[in-house]
Amino acid sequence: MSQSTVLIVAERATADRSVPAAKVEQVRAHLCGCGHDVVLVHSAGDAASVVGSDADIAAAVVSWELVAAVVRSGDGGVLRLLLDRFSARLPVFLLTTGEYDDEAPLWVSEVVNGWIWLLEDTPDFIAGRIDFAARQYLEHVLPPFFRELRRFDDTHAYSWHTPAHAGGVAFLKSPVGRAFHDYYGERLFRTDVSVSVGELGSLFEHTGPVGEAERNAARVFGADETCFVPHGTSTSNRMIVHSAVADDEVVLLDRNCHKAVNHGVVLTRARPVYLVPTRNGYGTTGPVPPARLTADAVRDRVARTPITEGAASPGPVYAVITNSTYDGLCYDAVRVAELLGVSTAVLHFDEAWFAYGRFNPLYARRYGMAVEGARGPTVFATHPSHKLLAALSQSAMIHVKSGGGVLFDRARFDQTYMMHGTTSPLYPMIASCDVAAGMMDGPAGRWLTTEAITEAIRFRQAAVRLGARLAAAGDRPPWFFGVWQPTEVTDPDTGERVAFERAPLDLLRTRPDCWTLEPGAPWHGFDGLEPGFCLLDPVKVTITCPGVDALGAVSDFGIPARVVTAYLETRRIVVEKTDVYTFLVLFSMGITKGKWGTLLDALTDFKNLHDRGAPLGEVLPDLVRAHPARYADLTLPELCREMHDSLAGSGVIALLNEAFTNPTPPVAAMTPAEAHQHFIRGRTELVGPADLADRVVATQVTTTPPGIPVLVPGERVGPADGPLPRYPRALEGFDRRFPGFAAETHGVHHEDGGYRITCVTG
Numbered sequence: 001m002s003q004s005t006v007l008i009v010a011e012r013a014t015a016d017r018s019v020p021a022a023k024v025e026q027v028r029a030h031l032c033g034c035g036h037d038v039v040l041v042h043s044a045g046d047a048a049s050v051v052g053s054d055a056d057i058a059a060a061v062v063s064w065e066l067v068a069a070v071v072r073s074g075d076g077g078v079l080r081l082l083l084d085r086f087s088a089r090l091p092v093f094l095l096t097t098g099e100y101d102d103e104a105p106l107w108v109s110e111v112v113n114g115w116i117w118l119l120e121d122t123p124d125f126i127a128g129r130i131d132f133a134a135r136q137y138l139e140h141v142l143p144p145f146f147r148e149l150r151r152f153d154d155t156h157a158y159s160w161h162t163p164a165h166a167g168g169v170a171f172l173k174s175p176v177g178r179a180f181h182d183y184y185g186e187r188l189f190r191t192d193v194s195v196s197v198g199e200l201g202s203l204f205e206h207t208g209p210v211g212e213a214e215r216n217a218a219r220v221f222g223a224d225e226t227c228f229v230p231h232g233t234s235t236s237n238r239m240i241v242h243s244a245v246a247d248d249e250v251v252l253l254d255r256n257c258h259k260a261v262n263h264g265v266v267l268t269r270a271r272p273v274y275l276v277p278t279r280n281g282y283g284t285t286g287p288v289p290p291a292r293l294t295a296d297a298v299r300d301r302v303a304r305t306p307i308t309e310g311a312a313s314p315g316p317v318y319a320v321i322t323n324s325t326y327d328g329l330c331y332d333a334v335r336v337a338e339l340l341g342v343s344t345a346v347l348h349f350d351e352a353w354f355a356y357g358r359f360n361p362l363y364a365r366r367y368g369m370a371v372e373g374a375r376g377p378t379v380f381a382t383h384p385s386h387k388l389l390a391a392l393s394q395s396a397m398i399h400v401k402s403g404g405g406v407l408f409d410r411a412r413f414d415q416t417y418m419m420h421g422t423t424s425p426l427y428p429m430i431a432s433c434d435v436a437a438g439m440m441d442g443p444a445g446r447w448l449t450t451e452a453i454t455e456a457i458r459f460r461q462a463a464v465r466l467g468a469r470l471a472a473a474g475d476r477p478p479w480f481f482g483v484w485q486p487t488e489v490t491d492p493d494t495g496e497r498v499a500f501e502r503a504p505l506d507l508l509r510t511r512p513d514c515w516t517l518e519p520g521a522p523w524h525g526f527d528g529l530e531p532g533f534c535l536l537d538p539v540k541v542t543i544t545c546p547g548v549d550a551l552g553a554v555s556d557f558g559i560p561a562r563v564v565t566a567y568l569e570t571r572r573i574v575v576e577k578t579d580v581y582t583f584l585v586l587f588s589m590g591i592t593k594g595k596w597g598t599l600l601d602a603l604t605d606f607k608n609l610h611d612r613g614a615p616l617g618e619v620l621p622d623l624v625r626a627h628p629a630r631y632a633d634l635t636l637p638e639l640c641r642e643m644h645d646s647l648a649g650s651g652v653i654a655l656l657n658e659a660f661t662n663p664t665p666p667v668a669a670m671t672p673a674e675a676h677q678h679f680i681r682g683r684t685e686l687v688g689p690a691d692l693a694d695r696v697v698a699t700q701v702t703t704t705p706p707g708i709p710v711l712v713p714g715e716r717v718g719p720a721d722g723p724l725p726r727y728p729r730a731l732e733g734f735d736r737r738f739p740g741f742a743a744e745t746h747g748v749h750h751e752d753g754g755y756r757i758t759c760v761t762g
Contacts, residue, residue: 280525328540558644
């Protein structure tokens with residue numbers, strides 16, 4: 001067992017040689033001898049700091065005389081903080097030199113492990129009790145699979161099975177292998193074992209410690225069933241589609257769905273009907289409005305989609321909604337299930353960016369496993385454990401809650417699960433899924449999510465306040481960065497509207513109505529919403545740059561976001577996503593004040609460089625070295641002005657919005673599967689943007705991040721003056737004019753600086 005911390009909170013001795021102080025020191029010495037790291041503090045404030053920063057605490061000893069008054073007042077003090085940070089399983093002892101306090105609140109007696117009378121028992125006996133409780137806690141705090149994997153590693157068994165590195169030994173026989181072994185350490189290789197190790201259970205059969213871990217995760221995430229998927233959410237999405245949909249059946253797809261869902265549609269030869277989301281002036285994709293999710297709207301959409309004629313199902317057998325969106329827009333999942341559950345028996349929430357939704361009351365009703373009801377659809381939710389929980393990359397989970405439609409058939413699902421899964425899973429990835437669930441269990445999940453929400457709100461408010469300070473100074477150009485969020489919130493005590501940056505922190509982190517998108521509110525720019533239907537997740541922070549607003553108004557002055565994030569990369573700050581005039585940063589559980597403080601400082605430095613007209617070679621030296629003829633003579637403001645004028649002139653945001661806010665998306669000339677058959681049989685050709693009009697695309701065209709398709713196989717691009725042919729022409733022109741700033745677009749071939757898109761021949 002790794003070293004653990006024991007926290008002792010005791011009053012500071014009034015005399016250097018007091019008997020209680022000496023006894024505490026003797027207990028501390030005994031615990032250190034047992035292998036514990038002991039932290040001794042003398043105030044509740046210092047104890048709170050330790051509890052907030054140290055996750056290794058395995059036991060706590062708290063002086064009752066030091067905390068009694070606060071506990072009796074109802075606050076709970078450090079005792080309540082320990083329970084909220086860890087759980088009621090954490091051994092907590094009350095230390096006293098007086099009498100038993102039979103006036104202590106009942107909850108204290110129910111959660112503490114007992115009282116320690118410092119002057120009656122020996123230090124060795126007291127330390128022994130604490131040590132025993134701490135070791136028991138550490139043994140049971142580990143989730144099922146990780147616990148058994150550690151035990152297996154501790155047996156030091158000889159390996160006569162795959163993988164051939166045999167616990168890492170093979171790497172030691174080669175200089176490059178030795179370097180690899182030393183870099184990652186022996187433990188990784190000792191736990192990279194074969195499925196032949198029966199005592200660890202079977203991922204495919206869901207037995208043994210693996211099965212126990214999946215059942216534990218189902219409990220933690222509120223699911224009926226959970227499967228671990230060590231192949232990422234992309235594979236998880238394909239598994240669900242492939243298990244729920246048969247040939248030629250109709251499916252409902254959020255147009256904002258991940259490309260992996262469309263891959264699943266190709267595999268199943270399904271006939272997709274797209275649910276069209278809203279978009280705002282920034283080009284941000286919003287929710288599918290509730291009016292487009294009703295049974296009448298779905299029937300109308302199916303009837304007006306040409307490829308549904310002759311389908312094997314009269315209506316949709318499956319529907320998928322992206323929740324939350326990449327930009328942090330969370331649906332009322334219960335309301336979505338009420339609407340779509342009338343049209344389909346299987347509802348899939350792709351929650352790639354929302355695995356933590358269940359663990360904070362701010363997100364009540366907004367995650368897939370919140371859906372209840374015997375008459376509702378069977379609900380799937382896909383979670384990449386690695387994205388916004390704590391797990392290794394590619395670690396993912398599928399959660400299921402059976403409804404009153406087609407009940408979840410685990411045996412049937414497992415056939416598809418095995419079809420897509422590997423027979424050689426990486427066991428540390430399975431363990432990281434197990435640990436991700438264990439970390440969110442009990443009060444820890446709320447504590448961890450609240451911390452991330454709190455830091456995100458502090459950053460949001462600090463960014464706005466910085467702008468106000470610069471404006472008040474009056475001696476420099478105004479702050480030009482913004483944060484996409486409500487400008488005001490309502491104080492429930494007074495009913496008054498309060499500026500967001502002045503709102504109490506506790507109000508913003510506990511009241512969902514501070515974050516819901518009110519219908520018609522100009523700050524978000526989306527149409528067709530109903531009250532409470534959509535919420536902006538505080539931890540997904542979109543920073544806005546001047547040039548356009550949420551309603552689409554283009555300004556004369558602009559600073560494209562790509563220039564800003566290119567500068568941030570020179571400061572070793574990498575953002576999650578860059579759009580035309582916005583960029584996204586994620587406040588995950590790994591965030592710190594140092595990280596967001598550094599980001600705010602870097603944005604301030606960028607503004608100063610822009611204000612003084614810094615040469616581009618000073619701001620983006622690598623870019624200038626790579627393209628000296630293009631950029632060497634430019635200043636930062638000159639580049640921003642040129643790029644803004646180009647983007648405004650091409651109307652790239654408006655083109656994309658026009659293509660996808662129209663309730664009628666691009667017309668499907670054939671199913672994605674039929675287009676794919678043309679592709680693998682070589683009946684396709686590469687077509688430039690100038691010749692793209694009315695062609696049928698054969699492969700997905702996807703901008704990444706986030707991996708949302710712009711064009712889907714089988715769709716007809718439309719007339720030459722339409723938005724879809726003009727959009728790739730605008731991107732191509734931008735890339736040629738501004739080398740080094742090209743967006744990553746999958747499905748596009750680049751030849752001599754031009755775009756080529758794969759289309760069906762003829």
